[in-house]
Amino acid sequence: MKRVKRNPEKFEVIDLFTALGxxxxxxxxxxxxxxxFVERIGSSLKASRDNPNLLHGKRVESLFAHVAGGLGNCRLIKQEDSGEIFTDEQDIQAPDYKVILNNGSQYFIEVKNCHFPNIKSPYPFKKDYLRKIENYSDLHDTPLLFAIYFSRQNKWFLLRKESLIEQKNRYVTDFINAMAQNEMSLLGDRTIGTEPKLSIELLADRSxxxxxxxxxxASFIIGDVKVYSSDREITDDLEKSVAFYLMRFGTWVESEAEGMFDDDGFLGARFSYEPELPPEEQIFSMIGELSSMISISYGEQTLYEKSVVALDTNLDPEVFAVEIPEGYKGKELPLWQFMMQPNPKFRG
Structure with missing residues (x-):
């Protein structure tokens, strides 16, 4: 999926001048x-740069488009809450995005960033705020979903209003409830498992x-790179790409680099990745959700030491994702793919 090219410097500046005008x-x-106008823009930009909550929220909003695009089940992702709206309706507000899935289904999606330290803390949605977005969705006869990013845990959850817990003046959810009722599989999200351990060898050019x-x-020039799954060398290009992506962005722990030697001297360096808790009853371990891995990859372009350095990037969603065909089980890299389904009756 690629971004449709626009010319913001030509059109959006004059649009902003008109709006402020x-x-x-x-x-x-x-x-x-x-x-x-220029003075106001400068003052507003400075105020925004000094507001970390605003920056993190806007970054996560941009991140969602790359997550949805990278997961591979969307035909179109469009920012919905931009441009003027004229209506005779009362209490109306556009959600962040409209998405069209590969099967033609359409949804409005409102994106939220939750940075609460306690996973049991309720994340609130005020009823009057929800009503405005629902009114907009009802006008379009399009279902409304809420994408919540629990940033401390690096987890995305996609929820319907029906999965939220109603209170007097608000609806709430928390990490456990959101996990149980998560519908990120609609966008193509999958939890990936594979057989420990994964290793990569950077081999020195002996010449x-x-x-x-x-x-x-060690000081050396790399002459070859080899990737292993449970000590099996991976030679298939697709599986090498997948294994490298899982090592970089998955949840397994990297061991200390190991030097490799033979009688002729230094061979290279080996890096290995294993789960913190090795599997006991099966041969594979989970290494993470695709949405979480895309988020880490996107963070490399937009975060530095947990501070926001950019809200968005000129890179397309496919740059942050990896292609794992649905149902693909692997050859030299055995893969298990799980598409988690929601439990609408769960109340934690």
Whole structure:
């Protein structure tokens, strides 16, 4: 999936001038109005940069489009809450996105970022706020879903209003309830399992000089890269790509780099990845959800030391994802794919 190219510098600046002009009486021909516009934009940008809650919320909103696009079950993802709305309806608000799935189903999706430290803390939705978004969805006869990103746990959940817990002036959910009623499978999300351990070997080019100093630091030129699943070498290009992606963005723990030697000297370095708790009753372990892995990959472009450095990127969703065909079981890299289904009767 690729982003449709636009020209924001040409069109969106004049649109913003027009929007602010309605509030402040700007005229295109008045130089003082143009100067006031630039000054207001600068002040607003500075205030936004100093508001971490706003930055994290807007980043997660942009992240969702890349997650949905990278999961592979959407034909179209469109930002819905932009542009002017004219209506004679009362209490109406556009949700963040409209998505069209591969089977033609359409949904409006409102994106939320939850950064609560306690997974039992209720995440609230005020009733008057929900009513506005529902009114908009009802006008379009399109179902409404809520995508909540629990950022501390790096987990995405997709919920219907019916899965929320009603209270006096609000609806709430929490991590456990959201997990039980999660419908991210609609977008193509899957939990991936494979057989431990995964390893990657960076092999030195033996025709070039290499050395290891007294501190154990190796200096060498990489001549070859080999990837292993449970000590089986992976030679298939697709499976090598999948294994590398799982090692980079999955939940398994990286062991300390191991030097490799033979009688002729330094061979290279090996990095291994294993689950914190090895499997006991089956040969595979879960390594994470695709949505969580995409989120980590996207974070490499938009976060630095937990601070937001960019809200979005010019890269397409496919850059942050990996292609694992649905139902693919692997050859040299055995894979288990789970599409979790919601339990609408759950109340934690």
């Amino acid at each position: 309605r509030e402040h009486g700007y005229k295109l021909s008045v130089e003082e109005d143009a100067n006031d 070039q000089e290499s050395n290891v100093n007294k501190k154990g630091e």
